[in-house]
Amino acid sequence: MFSNIKIDKDRVVYIQLKDYIKDMILKGLLRRDEKLPSTREMASMFNVSRNTIMCAYEFLQDEGFVYMKKGRGTFVSNVKVDFQEKWKVSWESKINNYGRLSEKLDIIKHEAKWQKGMISFKSIAPDESLFNVDEFKKAFLNRMAIEGEKVLNYGYAKGYKPLIEYLLKYMENKGVNIQEKDILITNGFTEGFDLVLSCITKEGDGIICENPTHNTAIKIMRLHGLNITGVDMERDGVNLNMLEKELKKNKFKISYFVPSYHNPTGIVMSPEKRVSIYNILKHHDIPIIEDGFNEELRYFGAHVSPMAAFSGSGNSVIYIGSFSKILFPGIRIGWILGDKILIDYLESIKRSRNIHTSSLDQAIFYDYLNCGNFDKYIKKARKVYKEKYEFALKCAKQYIKNREVLGEGGMHIFIKLKDINSRELLARCYRRKVIFTPGDVFYVDDKGQDTLRLGFSRVSKENIKKGFMIIGEEIQKLGGYV
Known part of the structure; x- marks a missing residue:
């Protein structure tokens, strides 16, 4: 029976043995009170040390699969697996509209x-x-040396405080007034946009955006059951006449724009058009969600301030940023900058869904950024x-x-x-x-x-x-x- 075990040299041996014996017990191939081979026999059988076998047996005992009798050996515990008649659920018939629409909109x-x-x-x-992996490794070792086990425990829904403070300064350097504003760390843009829509919209609300626009944003808007109105694009951003016409014709709860390196067109909205859009939406009292997509990849011309900068001490623009399209998408670090009251509600929604974004990832990323690596x-x-x-x-x-x-x-x-x-x-x-x-x-x-x-x-x-x-x-x- 044990001769069927095929040891994989690339995996820890005692874990393979433990899992194999556990599987046989669960399948009923090893029964209650049946004696297992001695550690010496097993060690000889697999050409490993007795310590390896002892370690496997000890873990099985800890997990309640075997018991040991001093001087007599190791025996199978009374593990009850009462197999019932096959029960097959028709999951296809139980999938709700959200699940079906998610699958339908999944372009991957x-x-x-x-x-x-x-x-x-x-x-x-x-x-x-292009990633500087060595500097990332240094950031990891540095954070672990400074904080150790703390960043391996639960964190805060709002985010890792040093990273929040770094990003507030980062946004301030973009010309954004951060007074009475705050930041919530998210798992990239996707979670940030979903959190905002979850907090301020309901099914049937209107949202106005560029046409075309970010496919992920379209998917999330549709999953929230919003009525989406797209405004055609010109060489320097949306068509203002069409925007005005749609705003007069329909009611909108919120707006969504990607002013820099727009996805998919790559257009950078002109400063003049940004100001015009801001003032038009201000007149209609429709807040703006600004997607800070790839803002850092400016190749030509002068700096163009994000729309969030135009609001000054106002709070009408919700800025969603992410480094995922520029750097380390594998750790999915994004953020929402918005009014403190709004961020307070978003924090609660975030906590109710996934508690917090990985504290370890945030801490390492903060260290990497804080050492000047991002600028380089x-x-x-x-x-x-x-x-x-x-x-x-x-x-x-x-x-x-x-x-x-x-x-x-x-x-x-x-x-x-x-x-x-x-x-x-x-x-x-x-x-x-x-x-x-x-x-x-x-x-x-x-x-x-x-x-x-x-x-x-x-x-x-x-x-x-x-x-x-x-x-x-x-x-x-x-x-x-x-």
Whole structure:
């Protein structure tokens, strides 16, 4: 019976033995009061030390699976596993509307999937080869040396205090007045946006945003049952006339905008348009949720202040920030900056859902940031991504027949085709091992069938050129023209 155990040299041996014996007991293969082989026999059988076997037996005893009799050996405990008649639940029939809609809106499941060997323009995640892992390791060791076991215990729903203080200063350096404002740490933008909508909207409320816009935001808005109205984009941001018209025609609880390196178009909203939008929404008393997407990846021109800076000592703008699209998306650190009263309510919602964002991750990230590593990283990242952006833009104009190429920086460009369906194009490119994101997933209505987003952050220049050429060739085969 024990000869069937296959020891994996890459795993701890006593744990493998413990788990194997436990499994046999639970399956009824080892019965009550049955004696196990002696530690000497087991050690000889598996060519391991007796201490290894003793350790396995001791853990089994601690877990109540065996008992030991001094001088007699180790025996199976009275573990009752009373198997009942098979009970099979039809879970498909029990899934609620939220679950069904979540699955339906899950583009990771339903869009074309990357396969090994493909050139992928789907991702707009940062290039992990740029991460300074050694400095991250130092930050980990430093925080553990300073705080040790404290950061391994429960933390606070609001977040790790040193990180909150760092981010308040960080926002102040962007020109934001932080008086009477506070910060809540979140698991990236996704949780932050969901928390805000959970707190201030109800099903059927109206929300106004750019069209196209961030696909994840669309998914969350739909899951909250909001009535979404999209405002068409121009080269420098939303169409103000259309915005005014929609505000006069419908009632809205809240608004949502991505003013910098807009996802998916890459447009940076002009300072003048930011001010105009702010004042228009102020007139209609509709608060703003500002998505600080990729603000740090400015390649050209002067600094453009976030809309949160325009409110001064006012509290009408809720700013949701995240480092995930720039640095270490694996630790999912984001934040909400807003009025203290609002943050107080959001903190309670956060606590009710997942207690807090990982204290360890927050502490390590704070140490990394506080040592000046982010400034050094972003300087290097801007240089690399700027070169790729300029190269991608050049290749797009050279190889891809289009109606318009949008993008002023960041990690992607957005292309509008003429008389070409991007999903039909994707199907053809997929067969040639090139994949991208069709643009219709970013629209709140039925528009965008002739658009696509091309992310280049994790693609080499060689593959950017090769992939863009393939896309261009397939457009020509489909009869595309300018």
